[in-house]
Each structure stands twice: as structure tokens, then as C-alpha cells.
Amino acid sequence: MNIQIKNGRLIDPKNNIDAVQDVYVAAGKVLAISKAPSGFKADKIIDASGLVVIPGLIDLAARLREPGYEYKATLESEMSAAVAGGITSLACPPDTDPVLDEPGLVEMLKHRARALSQAHVYPVGALTYGLKGTELTEMAELVDAGCVAFSQADAALTDTRVLMRAMQYAATFGFGVWLRPQDSFLARNGVAHDGEVATRLGLPAIPVCAESIALSTMLQLARVTGVRLHICRISSAEGVALIRAAKKEGLLVSCDVSMNHIHLSEMDIGFFDSNCNLIPPLRHQRDRDALRAGLQEGVIDAICSNHSPVDDDAKQLPFAEAEAGATGLELLLPLVLKWAQQDKRTLAEAIAKVTVNAAHIMNIDAGHLSPGAAADVCIFDPECYWKVEAAALKSQGKNTPFLDMELQGKVRYTLVNGQLVYQNT
Amino acid sequence: MNNPQLNKQGELHHLLSTEGLPSRILFDILDRASAFVDGDGRGEIRKVPLLHGKSIFNIFFENSTRTRTTFEIAAKRLSADVVNLNIGSSSTSKGETLLDTVDNLCAMHADMFVVRHAQSGAAHLIAKHVAPEIHVINAGDGRHAHPTQALLDMFTIRHYKKEFHNLRVAIVGDLLHSRVARSQIHALTTLGVPEVRVIAPKTLLPSHVEKLGVRVFHDMKQGLRDVDVVLMLRLQNERMQGAALPSAQEYFKYYGLTQEKLALAKPDAIVMHPGPMNRGVEIDSSVADGSQSVILPQVTFGIAVRMAVMSTLAGAK
Numbered sequence: 045m046n047i048q049i050k051n052g053r054l055i056d057p058k059n060n061i062d063a064v065q066d067v068y069v070a071a072g073k074v075l076a077i078s079k080a081p082s083g084f085k086a087d088k089i090i091d092a093s094g095l096v097v098i099p100g101l102i103d104l105a106a107r108l109r110e111p112g113y114e115y116k117a118t119l120e121s122e123m124s125a126a127v128a129g130g131i132t133s134l135a136c137p138p139d140t141d142p143v144l145d146e147p148g149l150v151e152m153l154k155h156r157a158r159a160l161s162q163a164h165v166y167p168v169g170a171l172t173y174g175l176k177g178t179e180l181t182e183m184a185e186l187v188d189a190g191c192v193a194f195s196q197a198d199a200a201l202t203d204t205r206v207l208m209r210a211m212q213y214a215a216t217f218g219f220g221v222w223l224r225p226q227d228s229f230l231a232r233n234g235v236a237h238d239g240e241v242a243t244r245l246g247l248p249a250i251p252v253c254a255e256s257i258a259l260s261t262m263l264q265l266a267r268v269t270g271v272r273l274h275i276c277r278i279s280s281a282e283g284v285a286l287i288r289a290a291k292k293e294g295l296l297v298s299c300d301v302s303m304n305h306i307h308l309s310e311m312d313i314g315f316f317d318s319n320c321n322l323i324p325p326l327r328h329q330r331d332r333d334a335l336r337a338g339l340q341e342g343v344i345d346a347i348c349s350n351h352s353p354v355d356d357d358a359k360q361l362p363f364a365e366a367e368a369g370a371t372g373l374e375l376l377l378p379l380v381l382k383w384a385q386q387d388k389r390t391l392a393e394a395i396a397k398v399t400v401n402a403a404h405i406m407n408i409d410a411g412h413l414s415p416g417a418a419a420d421v422c423i424f425d426p427e428c429y430w431k432v433e434a435a436a437l438k439s440q441g442k443n444t445p446f447l448d449m450e451l452q453g454k455v456r457y458t459l460v461n462g463q464l465v466y467q468n469t
Numbered sequence: 470m471n472n473p474q475l476n477k478q479g480e481l482h483h484l485l486s487t488e489g490l491p492s493r494i495l496f497d498i499l500d501r502a503s504a505f506v507d508g509d510g511r512g513e514i515r516k517v518p519l520l521h522g523k524s525i526f527n528i529f530f531e532n533s534t535r536t537r538t539t540f541e542i543a544a545k546r547l548s549a550d551v552v553n554l555n556i557g558s559s560s561t562s563k564g565e566t567l568l569d570t571v572d573n574l575c576a577m578h579a580d581m582f583v584v585r586h587a588q589s590g591a592a593h594l595i596a597k598h599v600a601p602e603i604h605v606i607n608a609g610d611g612r613h614a615h616p617t618q619a620l621l622d623m624f625t626i627r628h629y630k631k632e633f634h635n636l637r638v639a640i641v642g643d644l645l646h647s648r649v650a651r652s653q654i655h656a657l658t659t660l661g662v663p664e665v666r667v668i669a670p671k672t673l674l675p676s677h678v679e680k681l682g683v684r685v686f687h688d689m690k691q692g693l694r695d696v697d698v699v700l701m702l703r704l705q706n707e708r709m710q711g712a713a714l715p716s717a718q719e720y721f722k723y724y725g726l727t728q729e730k731l732a733l734a735k736p737d738a739i740v741m742h743p744g745p746m747n748r749g750v751e752i753d754s755s756v757a758d759g760s761q762s763v764i765l766p767q768v769t770f771g772i773a774v775r776m777a778v779m780s781t782l783a784g785a786k
Contacts, residue, residue, distance in 0.1 A: 246614070315473055
């Protein structure tokens with residue numbers, strides 16, 4: 045189908061475009077920008093006047109809960125949530141049940157996702173079998189099956205020798221290793237940041253050094269092994285400082301932050317709001333400010349949703365017993381825009397954090413609208429306010445700290461491979 | 470953020486913590502409790518049928534004989550009907566969720582729930598969930614709060630010391646894990662005690678504890694100097710397993726209250742303990758049984774204070 049996206053403000057950070065320009069799509073790909081190719085006849089014209097046209101968002105961490113956790117959410121519900129959020133590519137962590145440590149499982153997941161014809165799903169494979177932290181997975185086979193990188197999700201890997209070997213093995217093939225820094229001993233039983241709020245509320249706490257100690261270890265091992273390391277969900281000022289130093293040194297390291305952590309702090313727990321029970325925990329306002337500064341500087345490359353739908357029953361429990369996590373596919377865009385607006389960043393800079401930068405981390409050719417690229421497009425209304433309520437969310441997870449808040453920025457159209465997969469006008 | 474304990478008229482609707490309550494509400498409860506204590510000096514608690522016809526459910530998810538018994542006695546002194554539920558042995562062990570259990574109990578037409586739970590925030594969760602006319606009293610939630618204990622401690626202090634505004638109060642022991650200590654600190658600072666000290670090894674102090682408005686001491690001899698009130702906390706055996714302390718013996722030597730250490734406080738200083746005591750661990754028998762100990766009167770006052778809390782909640786509309 046030939047599509048013309050007309051009169052929209054096109055923002056393509058990779059190609060340095062921020063101007064009102066038309067986009068021409070044919071056979072699932074971007075055919076041209078700005079000027080219609082000769083002989084082009086549009087089968088469909090999308091009037092994007094007053095709207096912003098960007099490459100479809102790329103989310104580095106979205107739990108689809110399949111296989112194994114279908115009572116929390118299913119591929120169908122979460123994929124429709126993704127495109128409703130303007131997300132056209134997402135990476136899913138390996139902590140499914142069973143864990144994504146066998147090529148067959150990865151193939152099945154990819155096959156299921158492809159059949160739904162919505163966003164592209166890029167599985168992140170388990171670094172060790174069962175995420176148990178003792179034996180390496182068949183990383184090369186898993187990449188053949190479709191994995192883009194390897195991670196331990198939120199499972200501990202305490203044996204530093206195994207960690208080093210895993211990194212060396214991945215580095216042999218040039219595979220990326222994505223790790224969330226947390227010392228499992230220091231973090232044991234903790235559910236909140238070790239600070240004034242946890243003290244007042246009497247919650248078992250996780251000190252910042254649980255992140256910085258683990259991060260130092262990971263960075264040192266990355267230096268030794270030469271692996272392409274990606275640090276997931278940085279949460280503290282100390283963590284940002286370590287990444288800054290590592291990048292300055294020239295280490296091959298990238299970093300992402302969860303959209304919740306750039307806006308919220310431990311104070312938002314209030315009277316034990318279990319929607320604020322997150323991994324990593326929400327930390328001090330100073331940490332939040334350092335995360336925002338890190339984004340601005342480029343120390344933090346990307347923002348992800350860390351989408352983790354949780355069923356109501358698992359949240360309606362005393363704080364420490366509640367399951368951690370927040371739903372987020374549909375909030376990623378407005379929360380990125382909110383950051384940009386508050387910290388006076390350009391839209392292009394903000395959009396880069398969820399398009400071209402994320403694609404680079406995943407090592408895929410995506411996140412841009414160059415001629416010849418897949419026509420994965422998000423068209424949104426930057427002015428429109430909408431209320432975050434259970435009925436408004438397509439995800440089965442209604443668990444978000446932003447519940448009942450108004451956010452600005454609403455997706456109107458989402459295209460994947462030149463197909464209109466979502467429309468809300 | 471709305472204070473979940475107060476109704477729209479600013480009256481007490483739930484008692485969940487001493488934190489966030491204005492001093493007039495705390496003083497009201499103390500004054501009410503005074504009225505329940507027999508004026509003739511024998512310290513007996515009057516029987517006053519203020520809650521006749523009301524049902525009070527003691528919902529204890531965590532075991533406690535002492536607190537549950539005092540709540541039961543207090544409720545009966547007010548002529549309320551009391552139902553005791555030991556949840557550990559019933560539905561939750563069959564897999565029923567906390568809120569399902571609560572819903573079932575609401576359907577049995579309780580007026581008031583007294584709740585004890587092993588998790589911080591449980592009382593807040595229940596209070597948020599129950600029908601608007603039901604009152605919730607937190608009888609202890611995890612490490613977070615034990616407001617009625619703190620209130621009876623304040624009552625005891627006022628009984629012996631008359632005023633709060635000129636006192637030095639020391640809280641000694643495992644503050645990290647203590648809901649009693651947290652509630653005591655909030656009550657003491659709200660009622661205007663100018664100096665609240667905490668005395669403990671670093672492993673037993675919560676981080677940023679000084680932000681609660683207390684002076685931190687690691688040396689008990691320094692910390693007890695010229696103090697008017699000594700609030701002792703129980704040391705649980707689990708602390709040795711959790712690598713917080715090496716042994717009860719070393720703890721007793723440096724943080725146990727002995728006659729020798731008590732002598733550093735004011736000569737008329739009072740010694741308090743929420744109970745149950747570990748003799749020879751946090752407190753020496755001679756002190757526990759000595760002339761400065763008011764540990765047993767605390768228990769009696771606890772009945773009056775709980776009567777005051779229940780009648781305050783039931784009275785507010």
C-alpha cells in the first residue's frame with residue numbers, strides 16, 4: 045500500500061531532520077521524504093497537520109509475560125498496548141517461564157509475535173541457563189534464533205568467575221551483554237531505597253552501594269574482556285558517575301534508565317503505594333536529578349519503559365509483599381516528552397533516547413526514517429492531554445504510579461512495515 | 470496528600486501511626502485515658518459502657534497474647550462485643566488474600582478492627598480498603614508503627630513527669646527493627662519533648678534516623694547522662710543470626726541497662742519497656758524490678774489508653 049503522511053512535523057534525530065515534511069511509504073518501506081517520487085500515487089493519505097511524525101519508538105525493556113505468566117498479560121494485549129504507545133520495536137527480557145535460554149523457545153516467541161503483525165519483538169536471551177548464574181547458554185544458537193543480546197534480567201549472578209567467562213564468550217562473537225547492577229547480598233529482602241522514607245515507613249531497604257558495587261565489578265570485567273556492555277535501569281547518582289568515568293575512559297559501555305525513575309523518587313511511595321514498588325527502587329530526589337543530568341549529558345543513552353504488567357491481586361498487598369513493577373508501554377512517549385519539556389531539551393534530543401540510540405544498543409537497523417528503511421512510524425499529537433486510567437490502557441497491567449494523572453502527548457497513528465496497526469483519531 | 474487517619478472534619482477516624490497526627494489529637498487521647506483511670510490512686514480502670522452494642526474484631530495476623538489481651542480487656546471495659554481472630558491458623562494459610570479476609574470480616578458487621586500484621590503498611594492497606602464507617606486501629610505493622618504502645622508510653626511519662634517540654638528521653642536498643650521506637654519518636658517530638666536520644670550500635674540504627682529529629686549516640690554511658698526517661702527496646706534473638714550483633718553477652722555489656730549505667734541518668738529517671746523483657750540481655754533484673762522501673766504500671770495504663778483510642782474513634786462521626 046502506498047501511503048503519504050502529509051503536513052506533519054517530521055523529527056528524525058538520526059538524519060537531523062526537524063521540519064514540516066511529507067513522508068512517502070510504499071511496499072512497507074520509506075520511499076522518500078519531502079518530495080513525492082515521480083509516479084507516486086497514494087492509496088492512503090494520513091493528514092498529520094498539527095501532529096509530530098517520528099520513527100516508531102524502540103523500547104529496550106518490555107515484559108510481555110509470555111511464555112508462562114499469561115494470567116498477568118498476553119502477547120495480544122501487550123502488543124496492542126505497544127502500538128497504542130507508538131512503539132514499533134521492543135526488546136523483551138528473558139525472565140519468562142520457562143526462561144528464554146533455548147533456541148526453540150526464542151523461535152516460538154518470535155513466531156507468535158510475528159503472527160500478530162504488530163510491533164517487532166526482539167528477545168533478549170538468558171546469559172546463563174535458567175538465569176541461575178552457573179552455566180552459559182548457547183549464545184550463538186540463540187542469536188541465530190533471533191536474540192539481540194544477553195542478560196540476567198533481575199536474577200543474581202554472584203559468581204564473578206562465571207560472569208567474566210560469560211562476558212568473554214559473548215565478546216568472542218561480538219554479542220552484547222545487558223546487565224542490571226545490583227549486589228544480591230546487599231539488596232537481599234530490600235524493597236525500597238535505603239533512605240529517610242524507608243526509615244519512616246519501616247521498609248527493608250537497598251542501599252545505593254548495592255548498585256555501585258555491582259556496577260564497578262561489571263565495568264572492570266568489561267574492561268578486561270572487551271565485551272559490549274549495556275547497563276540496564278541505572279538508579280543512582282553514584283551509578284551515573286561510574287558510567288560517566290567509564291565512558292570517558294573509552295570503555296564500550298551504554299546505559300539506559302527507566303521512564304519512571306526520571307520522574308519519581310522515594311517520596312512518591314507516600315502511604316505505602318505499592319504501585320511505587322519498583323525494581324530498582326525509586327531513590328532520593330538527588331538521584332533522580334542526577335539521572336536527568338546524565339540523560340542530558342549523554343551518559344545515559346536511552347529511556348525504556350521497563351514495562352512489567354502485574355495483576356491487581358499481586359499489587360493489593362502490603363508494600364513489601366506486593367510484586368514489583370509498573371505497566372508502561374503506553375506511557376513511554378508522554379513521559380519522555382514531559383522530561384524534555386521540563387528540562388528544556390529539544391524534541392529531537394528526547395526522541396533520540398527512544399529511537400536511534402535504542403536501536404544502536406540493540407544493534408539493529410531501526411529508529412530512523414531514511415529512504416529504504418522499514419516504514420515503522422509513530423504520529424502523535426504533542427498537545428493532547430489524556431488521563432491515565434485503567435479503562436484507557438490496553439495493557440492488562442493497570443499498575444502504574446501515574447494512575448489518575450494527566451499526561452501530555454497522544455499517539456494518533458502507528459505504522460509497522462508500512463501497515464497501519466493503530467489509529468486513534 | 471490526604472491524611473488517611475483523619476476524616477474531613479479533622480477528627481481521628483483510624484489510628485494507624487503517631488506520625489502525622491497533630492498534638493491536640495494526641496493530648497485528647499491522653500486526657501481521655503486519664504478519665505478512665507480510677508482517681509483514688511489505686512490505678513484501677515473504670516468500666517464505662519461507651520461502646521455498648523459495638524463490635525470490635527481483633528485481627529491478629531501476627532501472634533501476640535499481651536497486646537491482644539489488653540485490647541480485649543479495654544473493649545470489654547467499654548461494654549463492646551469482642552471477637553478475636555487468630556488469622557495465622559485460619560484462612561490465609563488456606564491461600565485467602567489479606568483483603569479477601571478483611572472483606573469477609575466487614576460483611577460480619579464489625580465497627581472496629583484492631584489489626585496486627587508482620588508487614589509494614591498492612592494497617593494502611595486495610596484502612597484504605599474497608600467501608601467508610603469502619604475504624605481501623607493499628608496494633609503493630611511490621612517495623613513501621615505501634616501507635617497505641619507509643620501513646621501508653623506517653624501517658625506513663627506524663628503520669629510521672631507531668632510535662633513534656635523539659636525532658637530528655639533516651640530510646641535504647643534495636644531501633645532498626647522497632648515499630649515501637651518509630652512511633653515513640655514521632656509522639657515525643659509532636660508532644661514537644663526537646664531532646665530525644667537514640668542509643669544503639671550502628672547495625673541497629675535505621676539510615677538517616679537523625680532526620681526523625683533525634684540525637685544519635687553509640688556510647689550508652691554518654692547517651693544516658695542526665696536523662697529523665699529511659700525507653701528500653703527488646704532485642705530479638707534473630708539479630709545475632711542476621712549478622713547485626715555478635716552475641717547477647719557483648720550486647721548486654723555495652724547496651725544493657727544495669728544499675729551502674731542507670732546511675733548516670735537523673736536520680737529520678739524512670740525506666741520503661743514495652744515488654745516482653747529479655748532479662749540479662751537488654752535489661753538487668755535488678756533494674757527491671759527496681760524502684761525506678763514503671764514497667765508494670767505501663768501495662769495498666771495501656772488498658773486506659775486503648776479505651777481512650779477506641780472511644781475517640783467510635784465517638785467521631
